[in-house]
Amino acid sequence: MADFRGRPAYLQIADDIRSQILDGTLQAEDRLPSEADLMADYGVSRIVVRNAVEVLRSEGLVVKQQGRGSFVRAQRPQRTRVVGDLYSERPEGSPFAASARASGQVPEWEYQTRRTTASKTIADRLGIQAGDPVMRTSYRFFADGEPAMLSTSFEPLAITEGTPVEQPEGGPVTGVVPRMDAIGIHITHVVEDVTGRSARPYEAETLKVPVGVPILAIERTYYAKSRPIETADIVVSSDRYVLSYRLPVPPRTDQPTPL
Amino acid sequence: MADFRGRPAYLQIADDIRSQILDGTLQAEDRLPSEADLMADYGVSRIVVRNAVEVLRSEGLVVKQQGRGSFVRAQRPQRTRVVGDLYSERPEGSPFAASARASGQVPEWEYQTRRTTASKTIADRLGIQAGDPVMRTSYRFFADGEPAMLSTSFEPLAITEGTPVEQPEGGPVTGVVPRMDAIGIHITHVVEDVTGRSARPYEAETLKVPVGVPILAIERTYYAKSRPIETADIVVSSDRYVLSYRLPVPPRTDQPTPL
DNA sequence: TAGTGGTCTAGACCACAAT
DNA sequence: TTGTGGTCTAGACCACTAC
Incomplete structure (x- = not known):
């Protein structure tokens, strides 16, 4: 991903994935693309995709599980x-x-x-x-x-x-x-x-x-x-x-x- | 820092700094050592010290300011x-x-x-x-x-x-x-x-x-x-x-x- | 065994703050 | 100008999960 407009690539990727979650393209419990996939999709290094997913994790939209993947979190507390x-x-x-x-x-x-x-x-x-x-x-x-x-x-x-x-x-x-x-x-x-x-x-x-x-x-x-x-x-x-x-x-x- | 006992280095460094904050060695508004200092002090790469400080930031103990440094956060809301x-x-x-x-x-x-x-x-x-x-x-x-x-x-x-x-x-x-x-x-x-x-x-x-x-x-x-x-x-x-x-x-x- | 995320090295260039 | 944190590349090895 080109870093156009000066906005950091990891934030742009986070925006992209976030909008997919919020508009329902990615639904609760769905697995996100793996870090390797995201690196290929956006043409960036691993740290960029990790930063992007970390942003979403800190917003509570995504949970990560070692060895399994990252998943869209069920939205509201039960x-x-x-x-x-x-x-x-x-x-x-x-x-x-x-x-x-x-x-x-x-x-x-x-x-x-x-x-x-x-x-x-x-x-x-x-x-x-x-x-x-x-x-x-x-x-x-x-x-x-x-x-x-x-x-x-x-x-x-x-x-x-x-x-x-x-x-x-x-x-x-x-x-x-x-x-x-x-x-x-x-x-x-x-x-x-x-x-x-x-x-x-x-x-x-x-x-x-x-x-x-x-x-x-x-x-x-x-x-x-x-x-x-x-x-x-x-x-x-x-x-x-x-x-x-x-x-x-x-x-x-x-x-x-x-x- | 040797990664003894299998506990990740960044968590050990975070523990170390956290205890300095909690026991008063580092007080509110004090500046933490810079990332370069921490790299030298603990003998690790930059990503390790960044991960360590990020842990403390996410716990609310530290705030970071670009160009200035990382600081111990005043503890309670006003x-x-x-x-x-x-x-x-x-x-x-x-x-x-x-x-x-x-x-x-x-x-x-x-x-x-x-x-x-x-x-x-x-x-x-x-x-x-x-x-x-x-x-x-x-x-x-x-x-x-x-x-x-x-x-x-x-x-x-x-x-x-x-x-x-x-x-x-x-x-x-x-x-x-x-x-x-x-x-x-x-x-x-x-x-x-x-x-x-x-x-x-x-x-x-x-x-x-x-x-x-x-x-x-x-x-x-x-x-x-x-x-x-x-x-x-x-x-x-x-x-x-x-x-x-x-x-x-x-x-x-x-x-x-x-x- | 293959794929996932977790941790880590060793660099690089940039933006911002203080001087 | 110098020092700070912010972003990023291109790798490496490890631990955990699923098959």
Whole structure:
């Protein structure tokens, strides 16, 4: 391919393939031409076609599989984490399990709980001092056997120590809201701060996704009035998840604007 | 660098630099060694050091600037779009403007409004037929003069046609909720579906971010009871934004679990 | 075994930024 | 002018997948 107009060849090739994907010439799950084919088709070296495909991969349009080829990615994520309704309806157990069951999937999870002390970041989020004792629980959630979500949560031991719900899992009640209810602490609201970034190596490995795919990172904190009760870092692959927030809009209290 | 243990050299180099960033040896805004320096330091070819830095770039730890160098990225986004409170407090005007003002930023926006017909996707979201007339408005929002957010919204003309609020902007009232109040339609809730992916070329150009940076894409729909009233596609750079959702947890109505 | 993508060498020329 | 990253050539060998 001649590098006309000064636009780099790899971007022109990416444009070409992208338009074939978007207009349906290449459909979901179709294999792209191999790197060798693309080199011949466009008359460029291998690094150019690799750069072109990498552009499409980073846009989420293509996935690569060593030894098999590159494929047009199925477009939209399949799983939905419906958040607003989740807290309104107060289901049993964890939000993850409720969400998975609502999607007809079988939820499973592994966890590790241990006593530790709060880092400065976690202390700030919980309104305690760095070094204060906390219960830390790392979860790995599976939907239909596939890794789906990672979560690490922290609770101040000053709240739960010595109570029957000191252990987040394995006790008489599970789920933050019911557990806290059981010791007389009533969760009033949840704040979820959502950011997007690329998967770190540990996350990519644990979620079994390629490195560099975009992920959604959620900082979730449960509050009883203004007091933080639990905070968690949650990571999901944005390939797989949509986060759906349902937010009430209260009725207006003043008079309507005259027209 | 010898490729010991079979782990690719570029990943080992990325690990090395990453740990220097995470442990503070390299601080925010510091320049990384140049590609030539890294080639010499690790004894590898240029493509290896480029792959290594690309890994860190895709993780959001590093930004590259042609002619200047690669730099450790300031870690967390600066702007917060606080969503739950926004709808609860029913501020004047658009959610964007209210959010920016709350962060002490000067909001500005451009828009283009035109009558058109609904695509199948938009029709599904609005509960109308493909081809039905809609009012389409594209926004480009700026905070302190910098592009911050893109939005394209759609309203069925069956709802607003012939009313004083047919035009989303420039009429007597602005903001979806107040405008609909003015014609007797009372928004009850908002659904925001959040996904993450990499910026498409148009989005990268319009938001003035490098291609491939992770972005957050929001599908927002306003409802009056179960009837969709307006839907919008919103895009922000996740470099710049945190989406903060505040979700109420209603008091339990049944009896607490006995311990 | 053949074909795929993954990693890597050793160069080259270019565009952009700082001086 | 110098140094930076951006693009590109023309090869090579390896690991994984499918047959």
